[in-house]
Amino acid sequence: MNSKLLTVVLVMIGMIIINWNLFRVACANNIWSHWNETYVPLPEPTCSIDVPCQRGMCRNGICTAYPGYAGNLNHISVQSVYFRHDPYDQLAVRPLDLQGWFNTNDEFWKRMVVLSQPRLAIEVGVWKGRSTAVIATELKTQMAGGLVLAVDTFTGAPEFWTNDNDPERGLEIVNGWPTVIWTFMSNMKQLGLAEYVVPLPLPSLQAAIWVRKHDLWIDLIHIDGAHEYQMLLLDIQAWWPMVRVGGVMVGDDYDLEHWPEVVKVVNEFQAWTKLELHVDGVKWYFIKPNSRSQFVSTRSFI
Ligand SMILES: C[S@@+](CC[C@H](N)C(=O)[O-])C[C@H]1O[C@@H](n2cnc3c(N)ncnc32)[C@H](O)[C@@H]1O
Numbered sequence: 001m002n003s004k005l006l007t008v009v010l011v012m013i014g015m016i017i018i019n020w021n022l023f024r025v026a027c028a029n030n031i032w033s034h035w036n037e038t039y040v041p042l043p044e045p046t047c048s049i050d051v052p053c054q055r056g057m058c059r060n061g062i063c064t065a066y067p068g069y070a071g072n073l074n075h076i077s078v079q080s081v082y083f084r085h086d087p088y089d090q091l092a093v094r095p096l097d098l099q100g101w102f103n104t105n106d107e108f109w110k111r112m113v114v115l116s117q118p119r120l121a122i123e124v125g126v127w128k129g130r131s132t133a134v135i136a137t138e139l140k141t142q143m144a145g146g147l148v149l150a151v152d153t154f155t156g157a158p159e160f161w162t163n164d165n166d167p168e169r170g171l172e173i174v175n176g177w178p179t180v181i182w183t184f185m186s187n188m189k190q191l192g193l194a195e196y197v198v199p200l201p202l203p204s205l206q207a208a209i210w211v212r213k214h215d216l217w218i219d220l221i222h223i224d225g226a227h228e229y230q231m232l233l234l235d236i237q238a239w240w241p242m243v244r245v246g247g248v249m250v251g252d253d254y255d256l257e258h259w260p261e262v263v264k265v266v267n268e269f270q271a272w273t274k275l276e277l278h279v280d281g282v283k284w285y286f287i288k289p290n291s292r293s294q295f296v297s298t299r300s301f302i
Contacts, residue, residue: 031233032272037241056145062117065145068195071119073244074216077147078198087185088194094186099168100130101224101252106138108280113138115287116248118219119146122211124204124235125225125252126150129184129197135222136193150199151207154181157226204231208238217244224252229261236269243288254284 046061047053053063054072065071068078078087118139126132132150139146155178160169171178181201188197200207204225211218221243223235236249243249253259254266266284270277278285 032268035237035272056119063119064143065119065147067140067145068147068198069119069145070147070149070216071145074120074214076120076214076216080214081149081198081200087199088189091182091185091189093190094183096187096190097128097183098130098133098187100127101168106134108283109134109138110142112220112248112250112285113142116220116246118143118247120149120216120218121146121220121222122149122151122218122239123222123224124151124207124239125223126152126184126199128180129187131222131224131252132184132197133187133191133193135220136188136196137191139196140193146196148197149207149211150184150197151202151204152181152184152199152225153203154178154184154199154201156180158228204235205238208235208242211242216242217247218242219244219247220250221248222250222252227253227259227262229265232262232265233268236265240269240286240288245288245290247288248285249288250283250285253282254279255282 047058047063048061049058052058055069056064056066056071058064063072070076113135121135121139123132123135129150132148136148139148156169156171160166160171163169172180172183181199185194185199188194200210202210218239221239223232223239225235226232232251236251240249251262251266253262256263262284266277269275269286273286275286275289278287
């Protein structure tokens with residue numbers, strides 16, 4: 001090989017290496033590129049007259065769950081969180097107070113329940129339970145059973161700690177510690193929904209790890225916790241892989257004017273996954289498709 005040809009070949013190899021590195025840097029700058037997931041088609045336990053359900057009733061070929069029990073796929077109930085302790089036992093009842101930011105009408109949740117047939121519903125960010133109550137009521141009336149896992153620190157988000165005069169964000173602080181959780185639980189009890197609603201007072205990501213450790217599959221999840229870009233990004237990345245095929249992830253505040261960071265994350269998630277984004281008022285939602293061959297490896301980063 002003459003020296004001219006050798007120089008050309010070396011320059012070309014050099015260019016390939018430089019471009020490859022530039023490509024890698026570009027990918028590393030895309031925050032979504034570190035996240036992948038597998039869509040595992042789940043063996044949905046079906047039922048019929050010949051194959052009855054072990055627990056719950058057979059409806060349209062699938063087993064319903066008993067009240068307070070998350071169904072055949074997810075063997076959890078209130079005892080899974082609290083063991084022998086009953087969190088509602090001897091709860092001091094407070095005046096019914098359903099103050100919240102729940103912008104959607106009941107029709108929306110009726111449709112979500114028809115769509116996802118939830119036996120396990122999870123709400124991240126419940127506050128005093130305004131939206132939890134609607135979801136749990138639909139479980140009770142449409143599904144005649146099931147469980148809502150109500151995930152919240154009950155200590156508010158940053159904006160709850162910056163404005164002393166905001167009556168909507170009063171944390172009911174006693175000796176330095178917010179007591180909103182007892183307003184939430186009291187509300188559930190008074191509405192006759194305590195049997196269906198289990199509070200899980202953990203930060204969202206720790207709750208996601210709890211759900212992962214119990215190997216649960218989520219039928220319906222409502223994300224309404226932290227609204228900051230980084231926090232919501234982690235919420236979606238942690239929770240979405242645990243939504244079962246056919247399940248639904250709903251979120252609040254798809255509202256460019258008031259919550260631009262929510263819109264940014266949701267749009268990025270859509271662009272990265274190429275899933276169909278549904279928007280209904282300020283609600284956004286995605287339905288877990290049957291299979292996605294481009295996603296391989298782990299179920300989640302947690
Ligand atoms: C907008 S409120 C939820 C409103 C509620 N869905 C309703 O309909 O009224 C947000 C809630 O998310 C909770 N929250 C914020 N960040 C959280 C996090 N990282 N983990 C768990 N809960 C969180 C707050 O404590 C607060 O109760």
